[in-house]
Amino acid sequence: xxxxxxxxxxxxxxxxxxxxxxxxxxxxxxxxxxxxxxxxxxxxxxxxxxxxxxxxxxxxxxxxxxxxxxxxxxxxxxxxxxxxxxxxxxxxxxxxxxxxxxxxxxxxxxxxxxxxxxxxxxxxxxxxxxxxxxxxxxxxxxxxxxxxxxxxxxxxxxxxxxxxxxxxxxxxxxxxxxxxxxxxxxx
Numbered sequence: 362x363x364x365x366x367x368x369x370x371x372x373x374x375x376x377x378x379x380x381x382x383x384x385x386x387x388x389x390x391x392x393x394x395x396x397x398x399x400x401x402x403x404x405x406x407x408x409x410x411x412x413x414x415x416x417x418x419x420x421x422x423x424x425x426x427x428x429x430x431x432x433x434x435x436x437x438x439x440x441x442x443x444x445x446x447x448x449x450x451x452x453x454x455x456x457x458x459x460x461x462x463x464x465x466x467x468x469x470x471x472x473x474x475x476x477x478x479x480x481x482x483x484x485x486x487x488x489x490x491x492x493x494x495x496x497x498x499x500x501x502x503x504x505x506x507x508x509x510x511x512x513x514x515x516x517x518x519x520x521x522x523x524x525x526x527x528x529x530x531x532x533x534x535x536x537x538x539x540x541x542x543x544x545x546x547x548x
Contacts, residue, residue: 373403381540384416393420411443411539415532418451426455434467437474442484443539445475449491450532453498462499469495486513487535494528504528 362379369375376399383392393416400409410433417429433440433448440448452468472492479485490512497504504527509518517534518527 371402373399373406373409376402377409380412380416389416389420392416407441407443408539408542410440411447412536414444415447415451415454415536418454423455423458426451430455434471437471440478442475442479442488443542445471445478446484446488446491446535447539449475449488449495450535453491453495453528454532456498465495465498469499482513483538487531487538490514490531491535494531 362375362382365375366379376395379395380392380399383389383395396409396413396416400406400413403409414430414433418426421429430448430451433444437445437448449468449471452464452471456464456468469492472488472495475488476485476492479488490508493508493511494504497508506518506521506527508527509515509531514531514534517530521530
């Protein structure tokens, strides 16, 4: 992959491929670097923007991730539902370490903004499931698979291994869909 990137450094799709390979190998620093490069080359690509928000939460220090999420939060009203969903999932991931309630509230707001912008039923279901998960967390309860069933994601819940973590399953499902989405520029 490095040879291809050295010969064609200006093609965002090659950087996207490098990100996916690095992520699959568990190399988050390289994944973040490649995804950032793809996004710089094609800043209107919602797929790059959305995944960049989530990968930032995983690959960067807490302070740098907060800074990146802060920039994303400022544009959620026009960023697209995919970005709102990945933002909410990033806040949920970061809440495990620090400031849970404030992060959950920001994530909940992002899902509401995302629902208004959602163009597909699948995306609406994922955003709604994320809202239900956040409602449980904000109520001091552990989220259950009921959130997936109530949001219309029963097939995802039914196919999950026993004792799966509902947050991780929802995040995985949303990532899978956003990573596979066709390129669509920001409106």
